[in-house]
Amino acid sequence: MKQKIETSRLKSLLGFLKPYRGKLTVGLVAAAIAGAIPGGVAAAVKEFADRSGSGNISGIYVVAGAIVGLYTVLVLLRYMQGTVLAEVSLRVGNDLRRTLYSHLLRMPLTYFDTQRTGNLMSTMTTDVAKLQNAANWVKDSIALPITAVTMSVILVRTSPKLVLITVAVVPLMALAIQQITRRLRALSQTAQGKQAELNALMDETLSSPRVIKAFAAEERELNRFAKVADGAIHAQMRGIRRSALLGPSVDWIGSVAMAVILVIGAQEIALHTSDMQRVTKEAAAAGLLGPARDTWVAARVRGLSIGGFLQFVFAANELSRAIGGMGALRGALLDMFGAVDRIHEEVLDVHPEIADDPDAIELGDVKGALTLEDVTYGYTLETPVLCGVTLDIQPGETVAFVGATGSGKSTLVDLIPRFIDPWTGCVKLDGMDLRKIKQGSLRAVMAIVPQKTVLFAGTIFENIAYGKPGATPDDVELAARAAGAHGFVMSKPDGYATLVGERGAMLSGGQAQRIAIARALVCKPHVLILDEATSALDSGTEAAVQDAIRAGSHDRTTLVVAHRLSTIVDADRIVVMQAGSIVEIGTHDVLVASGGVYARLVESQLRGEGGES
Numbered sequence: 001m002k003q004k005i006e007t008s009r010l011k012s013l014l015g016f017l018k019p020y021r022g023k024l025t026v027g028l029v030a031a032a033i034a035g036a037i038p039g040g041v042a043a044a045v046k047e048f049a050d051r052s053g054s055g056n057i058s059g060i061y062v063v064a065g066a067i068v069g070l071y072t073v074l075v076l077l078r079y080m081q082g083t084v085l086a087e088v089s090l091r092v093g094n095d096l097r098r099t100l101y102s103h104l105l106r107m108p109l110t111y112f113d114t115q116r117t118g119n120l121m122s123t124m125t126t127d128v129a130k131l132q133n134a135a136n137w138v139k140d141s142i143a144l145p146i147t148a149v150t151m152s153v154i155l156v157r158t159s160p161k162l163v164l165i166t167v168a169v170v171p172l173m174a175l176a177i178q179q180i181t182r183r184l185r186a187l188s189q190t191a192q193g194k195q196a197e198l199n200a201l202m203d204e205t206l207s208s209p210r211v212i213k214a215f216a217a218e219e220r221e222l223n224r225f226a227k228v229a230d231g232a233i234h235a236q237m238r239g240i241r242r243s244a245l246l247g248p249s250v251d252w253i254g255s256v257a258m259a260v261i262l263v264i265g266a267q268e269i270a271l272h273t274s275d276m277q278r279v280t281k282e283a284a285a286a287g288l289l290g291p292a293r294d295t296w297v298a299a300r301v302r303g304l305s306i307g308g309f310l311q312f313v314f315a316a317n318e319l320s321r322a323i324g325g326m327g328a329l330r331g332a333l334l335d336m337f338g339a340v341d342r343i344h345e346e347v348l349d350v351h352p353e354i355a356d357d358p359d360a361i362e363l364g365d366v367k368g369a370l371t372l373e374d375v376t377y378g379y380t381l382e383t384p385v386l387c388g389v390t391l392d393i394q395p396g397e398t399v400a401f402v403g404a405t406g407s408g409k410s411t412l413v414d415l416i417p418r419f420i421d422p423w424t425g426c427v428k429l430d431g432m433d434l435r436k437i438k439q440g441s442l443r444a445v446m447a448i449v450p451q452k453t454v455l456f457a458g459t460i461f462e463n464i465a466y467g468k469p470g471a472t473p474d475d476v477e478l479a480a481r482a483a484g485a486h487g488f489v490m491s492k493p494d495g496y497a498t499l500v501g502e503r504g505a506m507l508s509g510g511q512a513q514r515i516a517i518a519r520a521l522v523c524k525p526h527v528l529i530l531d532e533a534t535s536a537l538d539s540g541t542e543a544a545v546q547d548a549i550r551a552g553s554h555d556r557t558t559l560v561v562a563h564r565l566s567t568i569v570d571a572d573r574i575v576v577m578q579a580g581s582i583v584e585i586g587t588h589d590v591l592v593a594s595g596g597v598y599a600r601l602v603e604s605q606l607r608g609e610g611g612e613s
Helices: 002-054 060-105 109-113 117-131 134-158 160-181 184-206 209-214 218-285 290-300 306-348 409-415 439-444 460-465 473-482 486-490 509-521 539-551 588-594 597-606
Strands: 370-380 383-393 398-403 424-429 446-449 527-531 557-561 573-578 581-586
Touching: 002 060, 002 134, 002 306, 060 117, 060 134, 060 306, 117 184, 117 306, 134 160, 134 306, 160 218, 160 306, 184 218, 184 306, 218 306, 370 409, 383 409, 383 424, 383 581, 398 409, 398 597, 409 527, 409 557, 439 446, 446 509, 460 473, 460 509, 473 486, 473 509, 509 527, 573 588, 573 597, 581 588, 581 597, 588 597
Parallel strands: 398 557, 398 573, 446 527, 527 557
Antiparallel strands: 370 383, 370 424, 573 581
């Protein structure tokens, strides 16, 4: 099963190479040719050395030119494969990031509740960086074996005796590679996890400087950072130390083999020199000349010429480099598999809980009627947050939700834009189950002002217009006026072109909240959800904003989650929630007169006790 999962994941990665198979083919063909060229260089080295050693320098310049020519072609091919495959790698990395980003954007809110932003950022950057070199790994997996096979053929043809030494060394190199790299995958996964933890910590602390300074926690956070950073370094060094053993181990085994080859090679050269002198005299005595003499001499001379020995050494060195490269490739692939596992386990293999039904439709005319039928939902199976909630909301109605913290108010309104789906029961818009409506179409007719104000780095105009792509300056100004934001915006030197800073840091809490309300109003939604949307406003501004919202409420259904009960006295209905159930429904006056839960909440706030709602 595990092997099937790994194969499937590897195929999914290689699938990112398909759009670039033309360029990939060019790069791989160049790599294949480049892998074979050292064989030609080895033959040229032998010819050059033999001619020089015998004093026959005829054609030596041609041989030298051939060597230069071969290396020129090799350089050009490596440049071609380097640039082409680098582009493929960058584009593969970009495509993979786009896929991850697209997948993350489609994940439900509950997914992000359980994930640390730094971990996801690490996956998008560090892990993808390890994978985007897949094109180079494919290249090496072709070029290195070609070089190894070519050099092996040359070694066998040059000296079978010396080949036995080389062959005896190869299993030792393979064993060293296997032993050293067998735990690299697990070590790589651990190191990547520690790095993700460090990234998460940095994201958490750098986004919360006010809290850290308020509690004088700088030294504490520095110590926490140092501890996590040291852990990341320790985890990385375990992998680095193991990887670092690979090259030296292979080189050491190769050096021992080379020492033996040098000793035996010297004996072979001495034998060849002795035989050459003797056989040459015999050929002269026999009156042999030209090619016939050369053939006769070659058939009777034992040992290895200097050129043949240099050719063998060159080929053995190239073979050793190719085997070492394949060992490094194995280590890199194991590192890559660790990244593949993280990307799949943390993102790609996590499927959205909220998905469009195959038969889901686009909305037509929307009136804004909402219905909850016997809805039950919870974040864990043991503790449901909503228990059998049933509620009908009429088009254009303003309904407020109040209750103690944890009573289920925010969870209930999260059902409306289908951020979550109920365990049992259903939620309907104009009589249609939300699961039968495409999510994009559903949310296009709604606007939400969340409890926690979120603004994007950019201008005030861009943040308001975010609610309506293509919004005109008039649209933005009208929404800002309705949200009570136009006055403070125009008091700034750059007006609507004012930069809000990271997460709206350049604005006060009340100003940021008004921008968020304007962003919701600019799209003129059929359903407006205000989740404690005016909690950061002073009483005067809050009243003005509430008046503006009420002025347009006849065209939309408005749901309000409120803390300050004074802001919802004019709501058409107030829904009082307790322990995930609706315990009271009515107008402000009726509920106060009934003397129930709502009346006690109002009394508590009037006494200034600040009971939570």
